[in-house]
Amino acid sequence: MATQNQINNINMSRVLRFLWINRGCSRARMCRDLGLNKSTITKNVQILMDRGIAEEIKEGNSSPLGGRRPVSLGVRQDFCYILGMEIQTEFYHAVISNARGQIVFTRSNRLQKPDSSLLDHFLNALEELKPSMEEYKVSGIALGLPGVIDSNKGIICYSMAFGIQDPLSFARSAEEASGYPVFIENDANCCCWGDLAGQKASRVENSLFLLSEFRDVDVYSPGLQSLALGIGLVLGGQVHSGKDYSAGEFTSVLKERNGAGQFSTEPEELGDLRNNPEVVIRIVHEISRNISSLVNVLNLSRVVVGGVLCEFKTMVGEQLRVCINESWPYANPVECQIEFSELGESMVAYGATGYFLEQLFGLPELEDRKDRGWQFILSHPLLPDKNKL
Numbered sequence: 001m002a003t004q005n006q007i008n009n010i011n012m013s014r015v016l017r018f019l020w021i022n023r024g025c026s027r028a029r030m031c032r033d034l035g036l037n038k039s040t041i042t043k044n045v046q047i048l049m050d051r052g053i054a055e056e057i058k059e060g061n062s063s064p065l066g067g068r069r070p071v072s073l074g075v076r077q078d079f080c081y082i083l084g085m086e087i088q089t090e091f092y093h094a095v096i097s098n099a100r101g102q103i104v105f106t107r108s109n110r111l112q113k114p115d116s117s118l119l120d121h122f123l124n125a126l127e128e129l130k131p132s133m134e135e136y137k138v139s140g141i142a143l144g145l146p147g148v149i150d151s152n153k154g155i156i157c158y159s160m161a162f163g164i165q166d167p168l169s170f171a172r173s174a175e176e177a178s179g180y181p182v183f184i185e186n187d188a189n190c191c192c193w194g195d196l197a198g199q200k201a202s203r204v205e206n207s208l209f210l211l212s213e214f215r216d217v218d219v220y221s222p223g224l225q226s227l228a229l230g231i232g233l234v235l236g237g238q239v240h241s242g243k244d245y246s247a248g249e250f251t252s253v254l255k256e257r258n259g260a261g262q263f264s265t266e267p268e269e270l271g272d273l274r275n276n277p278e279v280v281i282r283i284v285h286e287i288s289r290n291i292s293s294l295v296n297v298l299n300l301s302r303v304v305v306g307g308v309l310c311e312f313k314t315m316v317g318e319q320l321r322v323c324i325n326e327s328w329p330y331a332n333p334v335e336c337q338i339e340f341s342e343l344g345e346s347m348v349a350y351g352a353t354g355y356f357l358e359q360l361f362g363l364p365e366l367e368d369r370k371d372r373g374w375q376f377i378l379s380h381p382l383l384p385d386k387n388k389l
């Protein structure tokens with residue numbers, strides 16, 4: 001049985017999330033949609049406003065019968081700022097976003113010492129970003145990383161890119177070293193979280209994010225750049241991580257059993273992709289054949305392409321549509337929307353901020369030991385409290 005304190009936290013988290021997703025809602029709508037009584041809504045909204053989290057936006061139109069006009073509510077954009085980062089084997093990309101997921105700062109730079117540990121890369125990047133973090137009073141950090149990531153426990157299970165073969169409790173080490181709350185998530189999954197955060201109330205239930213980047217094959221092959229592909233899946237409106245957090249790890253069905261890389265083409269040849277049109281045609285077709293099966297088997301309604309493949313937008317879009325319909329056994333065409341991300345090299349870093357915001361405005365579960373929503377706000381002193389300012 002849930003305690004009264006747990007029920008209060010859940011109700012507050014529901015109100016908080018509703019305000020974040022449905023900016024411009026009224027108290028009356030919150031009562032109706034959340035099934036909570038007026039006094040609970042009034043009390044919780046007032047607490048959020050007193051802490052500087054929520055704000056009244058404007059008065060709406062009264063009904064045809066007259067009466068008091070409803071007051072619209074929403075989360076304050078400056079309630080908090082989040083640093084999102086992607087760390088690759090040579091570069092980092094960083095963004096700072098506000099509580100509504102709007103980017104206010106971006107930066108990319110080469111890692112200072114490529115042979116350093118991942119934690120050192122993180123701390124060196126923070127030192128460079130410190131002035132901007134202080135300017136925006138950053139409240140927390142989220143990282144998008146290549147590999148299999150247990151985001152609930154903050155553990156890197158393994159990462160070929162960084163040579164991590166045994167579980168590494170990275171989030172805890174990063175928190176202790178930086179003094180900030182830190183979340184970590186798989187890079188392709190981050191893209192899904194960023195996409196969901198941007199959609200707010202109009203979320204697509206089932207979709208796929210195709211992350212394509214040039215990067216070193218791994219830390220043992222510095223300078224050997226190749227195309228890397230990651231897949232993020234959204235099923236039922238939630239990012240699907242899988243039982244062992246490895247959902248989305250990609251290897252082409254056309255790749256030879258003992259071949260290197262992810263594709264039937266050797267990694268060295270893919271490193272010069274932009275200068276070899278024949279290889280571009282071959283690899284786009286191979287990727288499209290792989291993705292088409294997922295689209296039809298999972299009945300996905302949307303595919304978002306990000307990164308290198310956006311440079312070949314027309315070809316990728318046409319090949320995906322052709323392969324999706326060729327692998328569909330019925331006469332009617334498959335209705336699957338194909339889109340291309342406009343975030344460029346910031347897409348993973350921005351997605352990381354989306355993941356942080358999902359925890360900040362998330363709904364706790366009774367058996368879940370991880371703080372989400374209101375309990376997360378109460379337990380993190382870096383999140384602002386207007387009463388203490």
